[in-house]
Every structure is written in C-alpha cells, then in structure tokens.
Amino acid sequence: MSDIAPASGALVGASDLPSTAADLHHQFEEIEQQRDAGNMGMWVFLATEVLFFGGLFTTYTVYRSLYFAGFEVGSHLLERPFGAAMTFILLGSSFTMALSIHAIRMGRRKLLCALLLLTIILGAIFLGIKFTEYAEKWHEHLVPGLNFHPTVDQLRGAPGDAVDLFLCFYFFMTGLHALHMIVGIGLLSVMAIRAWNRSLSQANYQQLEVSGLYWHFVDIIWIFLFPLLYLIGGPR
Amino acid sequence: MGVAVAQVSPPTGSRVHYLNESYGIKSWLFTTDHKRISLLYLGSITVMFFIGGFAALLMRLNLLEPAGAIVQPETYNKLFTMHGIIMVWFFLIPSIPATLGNFLVPMMIGARDLAFPRLNLLSWYIYLVGAGFTLYALISGGVDSGWTFYTPLSSIYLTTHVLSAATGIFITGFSSILTGLNFIVTIHKMRAPGLTWFRLPLFIWSMYATSVIFVLATPVLAITLLLVGLERVLHVGIFDPAIGGDPVLFQHLFWFYSHPAVYIMILPGMGVISELVTAFARKRAFGYKAIAYSSMAIALLSFLVWGHHMFVSGQSVYAGVVFSALSFAVAIPSAIKVFNWTATLYKGSISYQAPMLYALGFIGLFTMGGLTGLFLASLAVDVHVHDTYFVIAHFHYIMVGGAVMAYLGGIHFWWPKMTGRMYPDLWARFAAFVIFIGFNLTFFPQYILGYLGMPRRYAMYPPEFQALNVLSTAGASILGIGYLIPFVYLIWSIRYGPEASPNPWKAKGLEWEHSPSPPPKDNFEDVPVVTEEAYAYAASEPARV
Amino acid sequence: MAEPLVPVRTYTMVFVALLALAALTTGLAYVDLGPFNTVAALAIAAAKMLLVALFFMHVWYKPGLTRIVILAAFFWLSLLVSMTLIDVFTRNWTPQPTGWLPGS
Numbered sequence: 063m064s065d066i067a068p069a070s071g072a073l074v075g076a077s078d079l080p081s082t083a084a085d086l087h088h089q090f091e092e093i094e095q096q097r098d099a100g101n102m103g104m105w106v107f108l109a110t111e112v113l114f115f116g117g118l119f120t121t122y123t124v125y126r127s128l129y130f131a132g133f134e135v136g137s138h139l140l141e142r143p144f145g146a147a148m149t150f151i152l153l154g155s156s157f158t159m160a161l162s163i164h165a166i167r168m169g170r171r172k173l174l175c176a177l178l179l180l181t182i183i184l185g186a187i188f189l190g191i192k193f194t195e196y197a198e199k200w201h202e203h204l205v206p207g208l209n210f211h212p213t214v215d216q217l218r219g220a221p222g223d224a225v226d227l228f229l230c231f232y233f234f235m236t237g238l239h240a241l242h243m244i245v246g247i248g249l250l251s252v253m254a255i256r257a258w259n260r261s262l263s264q265a266n267y268q269q270l271e272v273s274g275l276y277w278h279f280v281d282i283i284w285i286f287l288f289p290l291l292y293l294i295g296g297p298r
Numbered sequence: 299m300g301v302a303v304a305q306v307s308p309p310t311g312s313r314v315h316y317l318n319e320s321y322g323i324k325s326w327l328f329t330t331d332h333k334r335i336s337l338l339y340l341g342s343i344t345v346m347f348f349i350g351g352f353a354a355l356l357m358r359l360n361l362l363e364p365a366g367a368i369v370q371p372e373t374y375n376k377l378f379t380m381h382g383i384i385m386v387w388f389f390l391i392p393s394i395p396a397t398l399g400n401f402l403v404p405m406m407i408g409a410r411d412l413a414f415p416r417l418n419l420l421s422w423y424i425y426l427v428g429a430g431f432t433l434y435a436l437i438s439g440g441v442d443s444g445w446t447f448y449t450p451l452s453s454i455y456l457t458t459h460v461l462s463a464a465t466g467i468f469i470t471g472f473s474s475i476l477t478g479l480n481f482i483v484t485i486h487k488m489r490a491p492g493l494t495w496f497r498l499p500l501f502i503w504s505m506y507a508t509s510v511i512f513v514l515a516t517p518v519l520a521i522t523l524l525l526v527g528l529e530r531v532l533h534v535g536i537f538d539p540a541i542g543g544d545p546v547l548f549q550h551l552f553w554f555y556s557h558p559a560v561y562i563m564i565l566p567g568m569g570v571i572s573e574l575v576t577a578f579a580r581k582r583a584f585g586y587k588a589i590a591y592s593s594m595a596i597a598l599l600s601f602l603v604w605g606h607h608m609f610v611s612g613q614s615v616y617a618g619v620v621f622s623a624l625s626f627a628v629a630i631p632s633a634i635k636v637f638n639w640t641a642t643l644y645k646g647s648i649s650y651q652a653p654m655l656y657a658l659g660f661i662g663l664f665t666m667g668g669l670t671g672l673f674l675a676s677l678a679v680d681v682h683v684h685d686t687y688f689v690i691a692h693f694h695y696i697m698v699g700g701a702v703m704a705y706l707g708g709i710h711f712w713w714p715k716m717t718g719r720m721y722p723d724l725w726a727r728f729a730a731f732v733i734f735i736g737f738n739l740t741f742f743p744q745y746i747l748g749y750l751g752m753p754r755r756y757a758m759y760p761p762e763f764q765a766l767n768v769l770s771t772a773g774a775s776i777l778g779i780g781y782l783i784p785f786v787y788l789i790w791s792i793r794y795g796p797e798a799s800p801n802p803w804k805a806k807g808l809e810w811e812h813s814p815s816p817p818p819k820d821n822f823e824d825v826p827v828v829t830e831e832a833y834a835y836a837a838s839e840p841a842r843v
Numbered sequence: 844m845a846e847p848l849v850p851v852r853t854y855t856m857v858f859v860a861l862l863a864l865a866a867l868t869t870g871l872a873y874v875d876l877g878p879f880n881t882v883a884a885l886a887i888a889a890a891k892m893l894l895v896a897l898f899f900m901h902v903w904y905k906p907g908l909t910r911i912v913i914l915a916a917f918f919w920l921s922l923l924v925s926m927t928l929i930d931v932f933t934r935n936w937t938p939q940p941t942g943w944l945p946g947s
Contacts, residue, residue: 095488106513108916112920113919114518116521117520120924121525121536128542149869153861157855157899160898164849206532224542230535274899288868289884289887296877297875554927614934616937621926
C-alpha cells in the first residue's frame with residue numbers, strides 16, 4: 063500500500079509526545095520481542111473470550127432452534143431502533159479507537175486524548191441506552207425470575223416459557239457484554255490519563271494498542287448480539 | 299545442550315541463588331520470579347491435596363460396612379463432592395503446570411522468566427481466592443451436588459452451598475487461563491537462539507498442548523458455572539425442564555470443558571515421563587516427533603469426545619455413536635506415546651532411582667487405565683458400567699496411578715534443581731513401592747465392584763460387596779501412608795539433605811547443564827545458544843549407579 | 844517499528860462500509876425473507892466482524908500466528924456448537940420410550 067509510512071520509528075511532522083522507548087523488562091532480550099509477546103498475549107486472551115461468550119451463544123443456538131416461535135416473539139418485544147442506535151454508536155467508537163492509534167503514531171497528544179475521550183463517551187452513551195432498555199423491561203414486567211408477568215398481547219400466542227427463556231438470554235448476553243464495556247471504559251480511561259500526562263509515546267504505545275484490541279473485540283460481540291437478539295424473524 | 303558450563307558451584311550456603319537472594323515474607327508474596335511462584339503453588343496445592351485426601355479417607359472408612367460405617371448419606375454426598383472438587387480443580391489441574399511447569403518452562407527454553415511474570419503471580423492469588431471460596435463452602439456445611447454440578451439438581455433443588463463452591467471454581471478457572479496464556483506466549487516468543495521447535499524437550503511440547511487446552515476449554519466452564527449461579531440466584535430456568543430448559547445442554551457445556559480437563563491433568567504427566575524415561579535410560583527419545591505430534595493430537599482430539607460422559611443421559615444415540623468412535627481415536631496418540639517410551643527403554647542403560655520407579659509405575663498403570671477407557675467408550679459396555687465403580691477405577695488409574703505418580707516422579711527428579719538438596723534415595727524408593735502397592739490394592743478391586751454392579755456416589759451397598767470394599771479401604775490406608783512418607787523426607791531434606799551438584803542425574807537439558815542447583819534469580823549467567831537435539835545422550839553411556 | 848501505519852482513509856472507508864452494513868441488516872429485518880432473514884443477518888454480521896478485525900485490529904497487516912490464534916478460537920467454538928447440535932437435532936430420530944411399563 064503506497065500510503066503506508068516507512069516501517070521505522072521516525073515519523074515526520076509536529077509531535078508533542080516524547081519519543082522515549084518503553085522499558086525493556088528483564089525477561090526479554092529485545093524490545094521487539096516484548097511487543098510481540100504483549101500483542102500475542104492479548105490475542106490469546108481474546109481467544110478465551112471467544113470461547114467464554116461462545117458458551118452463551120451455543121446455549122442460545124440450541125434454544126432458538128427448539129423454540130423459534132417464542133424467540134421470535136421475544137425479539138419483537140425489544141426496541142429495534144434502540145438496538146440499531148447502539149450498533150451505530152459502538153461502530154463509531156471503534157472508528158475513534160482506531161483513529162487514536164493513528165494519532166499516537168503521529169505523536170499528536172491532544173488529538174489522541176480527544177479521540178479516546180470520544181470513544182469513552184460513545185461507550186457511555188451505549189451503556190446509557192442499554193440501562194434505559196433494562197428499566198423499560200422492568201416496567202413492562204418482562205424480567206425473568208425477578209419480575210416476569212407478560213400480558214397476552216405481548217405473548218402473541220407463543221408459549222410464555224419460551225419467551226421467558228429468550229429474555230433470559232437477552233439479559234445475560236447483553237449484561238455480560240455491558241460488563242465488558244464497563245471494563246473497557248475503565249481501561250480506556252487509564253489510557254487517556256496516561257496519554258495526557260505523556261506516559262504514552264510514539265515509541266511506547268503498546269498498552270494503547272492492546273486496549274484497542276479489547277475494545278474492538280467487545281464491539282464485535284455486539285455486532286453479533288444485535289441481529290441475534292433484536293432482529294429475529296422478519297417484520298412484526 | 300552444546301554449551302558447557304564449566305563452573306564448579308560453591309556450596310549452596312555461600313552462593314547467591316533465587317532462594318536466598320532476598321529474605322522476608324514480602325519478598326515471597328510479591329515475587330515475580332517464576333521459580334518462587336512455583337514453590338508458592340507447591341505449598342498451596344499440597345495443602346489442598348491433603349484436604350481432598352482426608353475426604354477420601356473418610357469415604358473409604360465409611361465404606362467398610364454395607365450400611366455405612368461412620369457418616370450419614372447426606373454427609374457422604376458432601377464428602378465425595380468435596381473430594382472431587384478439590385482434587386480436580388485445586389490439585390490435579392494446577393499440579394504439574396503450576397509447580398514444575400512454572401519452574402521449568404523458562405529454564406528449559408533458555409529464558410529468564412515467563413513472558414508475563416506479574417500475571418503469573420496474579421494467577422497464584424486468584425487460585426488462593428478461589429480456594430478460599432471453596433473451603434468456605436466446605437466449612438459452612440458442604441456441597442452435595444457431585445463435582446459435576448448436574449442440573450437441575452444443582453441449579454434449583456439443592457439447598458447446600460453450591461453457589462460458593464461454583465464461585466470458587468469459577469475464580470480459580472482464571473488462574474488456569476492465565477497460566478496457559480503465559481506458557482503459550484513464552485514458548486512461542488522466548489526460546490533461546492538455536493532452539494527450534496523440534497529441539498524442545500518433550501516436557502515443553504506437553505506444556506504447550508496443555509496450555510492450548512487451558513485457554514480454549516476453561517472459559518466454557520466459566521460461562522457454564524455462571525449460568526448455574528444465575529439460575530440459582532435469580533430463579534430463572536435455563537436448565538429447568540419444567541419450562542422447557544434442557545439439563546442435557548448443561549452436560550454438553552460442562553463436559554466440553556471437563557473432558558479436555560482430564561487431558562490437562564494427564565498431558566503434563568506424560569511430559570514428565572518423557573523426561574524421566576530419557577534421563578534414566580540415558581537414551582534419546584524413540585520417536586521424538588511422534589511424541590510431540592501426539593501431544594498436539596491429544597489436545598485437539600480431547601475436544602471431540604465429551605459426549606462419552608453422556609451416553610445414558612438422554613443424548614441422541616447417533617451423537618453417541620459419533621462420540622464413541624472419536625473416543626476410540628483419542629486413545630491412539632496416548633498409545634503411541636506408551637509404545638515410544640517403551641522403545642526408549644529398550645536397550646537403554648536403565649537405573650532405578652525413585653523418579654524412574656514412578657515413571658515405570660506410570661507406564662503400567664496409565665496403560666491399564668487407558669485400556670479401560672476403551673471399554674467405557676464402547677456404547678453397549680458403558681450402559682452396563684456407567685455410574686459404577688468401574689468408572690471410578692478407570693479414572694483413578696489414570697489420575698492417581700498416572701498423573702499423581704508422574705507428579706511425584708517429577709518432584710523427585712527436579713527436587714535437587716529446585717532446592718539444591720538431595721532427598722534420601724532409599725526412603726524415596728521405599729515410598730514409591732508403598733504407593734504402588736497401596737494404589738493397586740485400593741483401586742483394582744473397584745474395577746470388579748463396578749462390573750458386578752456397585753454404583754458410585756452411594757454411601758451404602760449390598761452386603762455381598764463388602765469384602766472387596768474392605769480390601770479397597772485397606773489399600774487406601776497404605777496409599778495414604780505412602781503419600782505421607784515423601785511429605786516428611788522432602789521437607790526434611792530442605793534443611794538436612796546433602797547439597798546437590800548442578801546435575802546430579804547427569805541429565806541432558808538446559809535446566810541441568812546450563813544452570814547451578816538452585817539456579818540464580820535470572821536462571822542463567824548468559825543466554826544459552828542451542829546446537830544439539832534434545833536428549834543428546836552419547837551412544838553408550840554407563841548407568842549412574 | 845515493524846507495524847505499518849494504516850492511513851486514515853482506510854479507516855474511514857472501513858467505517859463507512861460498517862455503517863452501510865449495519866443499515867442494511869436493520870433494513871432487511873423489516874422485510875420478510877423467511878429463513879433467509881437469519882442467513883442474511885449472520886452473513887452481514889460476519890462481514891462486519893471481518894472488517895473490524897482485519898482493519899481496525901490490524902489483522903490484515905499481521906503475520907500468520909495472529910490469524911492462527913483467531914481461527915483456532917472460532918474453530919473450537921464451532922466444535923462446541925456443531926457437536927451439541929448433532930445431539931439436539933437427532934434426538935427424536937429414535938423413538939423415545941416414555942416409561943418402564945409395557946405398552947408405554
């Protein structure tokens with residue numbers, strides 16, 4: 063690709079981030095090895111997360127194939143516009159996250175901090191919508207186990223148990239996802255602080271890269287949750 | 299391995315090494331040195347081993363009489379549950395990886411530590427927190443779901459401390475995941491110059507395969523236990539048949555982890571055996587690549603067979619056929635290893651120190667346990683012996699006759715390296731014999747009991763089974779004594795044992811040839827450069843008497 | 844640094860594509876396509892995932908080991924799903940007895 067900068071550390075242009083390299087930890091022989099190991103470590107961790115969420119996706123798949131009618135009705139009880147909005151917001155936050163890596167490579171501290179802040183804000187808005195949804199479900203008495211009294215209208219002929227199961231998955235899957243979002247926001251806040259006080263630099267940004275990987279992964283989970291929970295079956 | 303270490307190490311007392319380079323409890327509790335962390339784990343899992351063993355002792359005492367000799371059935375249920383939970387998750391799964399693995403992986407590949415030393419320490423603390431929750435469950439009245447937590451019993455009907463036990467296991471799972479992650483990255487990225495994949499010791503191949511399983515299987519256990527916990531707390535019915543939930547689905551999720559988990563327990567043991575057999579026969583490993591590939595094959599195939607725990611659960615017969623066929627397949631790489639170890643012994647220069655005795659015991663007992671696994675993999679036979687003592691005998695032959703013996707063999711073999719001291723060899727050989735005899739007396743009768751129909755997890759049994767049960771309990775007492783003996787002399791040796799030379803076994807391997815006993819904090823003076831294959835013993839080497 | 848610098852233009856094009864796909868999947872959900880609704884939704888989700896992984900997470904620019912790690916994770920997950928479904932889908936291929944007594 064012709065517009066990729068040369069593979070060296072020196073980048074031309076104004077830079078208000080220090081170029082101090084990261085500390086070499088004693089177990090490594092070279093800084094490149096340390097970076098490589100750190101990246102691989104995050105990817106292996108993401109592999110574990112795939113299996114972690116995967117167990118939930120498996121259970122979901124089994125029950126959806128057994129009780130499609132109930133799952134379809136359950137899905138229509140969710141607000142598709144909310145789901146779509148959350149999807150767009152999260153995709154946007156991935157975009158700003160990716161741009162933040164670009165910013166630190168260019169040494170632009172203030173832009174980096176702004177982008178990280180924007181990513182965090184988008185994440186927070188996502189969570190705000192999610193918790194609003196949860197509150198709404200509570201008011202509609204559609205929370206399995208704690209407050210579940212669906213009306214005949216809501217069930218639309220599907221067995222209540224199957225709708226109950228669907229909503230269990232709705233809460234568990236989005237809840238687990240939200241937990242990961244909260245962790246992600248915490249991570250990025252730490253990154254933003256470190257970016258602001260110059261602990262991160264053009265030559266020492268691996269923790270930002272690794273945090274970014276985590277954030278994108280959480281976005282990918284939502285990319286699947288959205289159609290699987292909100293878009294089952296066709297129109298109502 | 300190609301680099302001579304000409305140093306004559308001064309007596310341990312005057313040389314600085316990883317044990318004496320700093321003192322005080324904080325230097326241990328906040329260490330990031332993989333060698334110290336391995337000892338922290340060693341202490342912790344030994345404590346858990348004796349707690350789990352005590353539960354087993356009470357169980358076997360109770361089974362002296364057909365009507366139950368010392369405990370009520372409700373208590374008995376709690377005993378076998380805690381025995382299973384503690385032995386599986388708090389002893390066997392961490393045993394070799396967290397002790398020998400942590401100590402040896404960096405040393406065997408010529409690295410100064412693991413890739414992520416602080417994560418390593420964190421994984422020990424996570425283990426402790428998990429153990430704390432589980433012991434709390436034990437102390438506050440116990441759990442009686444069985445270590446398998448089958449639903450809806452565990453998720454709806456039990457009133458015992460299922461939640462704290464499940465939480466403890468959930469937390470400890472992350473300890474495993476971090477260890478596996480650390481090993482994978484370390485082995486990929488931190489091998490010494492010249493140390494290509496096919497020059498690695500076979501122990502490293504085993505640890506790598508084990509780590510793959512750690513990383514891919516454990517998260518599924520985590521989500522499964524989370525679902526059980528949520529069901530208990532929120533009273534939702536994910537696995538409740540009354541509202542359409544599927545209990546067999548729980549079993550799919552549970553065994554998807556738990557079957558590979560048993561390979562987590564045996565693969566490291568196999569790795570140890572490869573090291574012991576080559577060292578004490580003073581020969582290259584026969585079929586090195588076959589053993590290496592078999593380790594990876596086991597890691598993959600172990601994920602394809604879990605349904606063999608569910609043949610009578612209501613699972614589809616067709617799925618059963620698939621799982622059965624694959625279960626036969628998974629035996630093949632294990633068998634390949636046994637053949638290769640045997641071929642390594644052939645015309646070797648064999649000496650019979652304690653580690654070798656444990657290795658020989660492993661090969662025989664593991665083979666018996668593995669063969670009975672084939673019986674269980676056959677659908678029709680399994681219908682007869684499922685949930686009987688036959689199954690118990692099968693897995694104890696592998697986990698105790700196999701994994702624990704490999705663990706003890708490894709501890710003895712690397713003890714001089716880890717502590718700088720030698721243990722008393724005569725006592726060690728004696729203990730190995732006691733353990734071997736006690737083990738077989740305990741568990742061989744259980745094959746017969748199971749085949750005759752005695753069910754497992756029962757506090758009482760028909761009177762015609764008493765003789766065999768008494769035999770088994772007698773064996774268990776001998777086995778218990780057998781385990782106490784090394785506990786005593788190994789601890790004794792730390793202070794009073796003769797100091798060990800850098801390589802008392804004259805074994806090949808970076809940990810032996812490139813580092814004194816005990817090693818310095820940074821493992822080596824200089825980073826080794828590897829030019830030899832693994833186990834490059836000379837064509838004819840005399841046995842060490 | 845061995846890492847190539849991905850240009851902003853690439854990121855922007857990927858983002859626009861992601862938005863378009865998100866709009867597409869939302870829109871399709873209002874059209875009745877029968878079973879194809881699910882297929883389309885999953886295919887679009889997979890495409891979005893690939894875009895995020897390849898370009899935002901830089902997998903496109905990374906050596907093989909990273910791809911092996913990800914592929915392994917998804918392969919193993921597929922084992923869990925497929926072999927569980929083998930059971931679930933074939934359970935009623937054999938008649939299930941309802942009880943011990945004759946005639947049941």
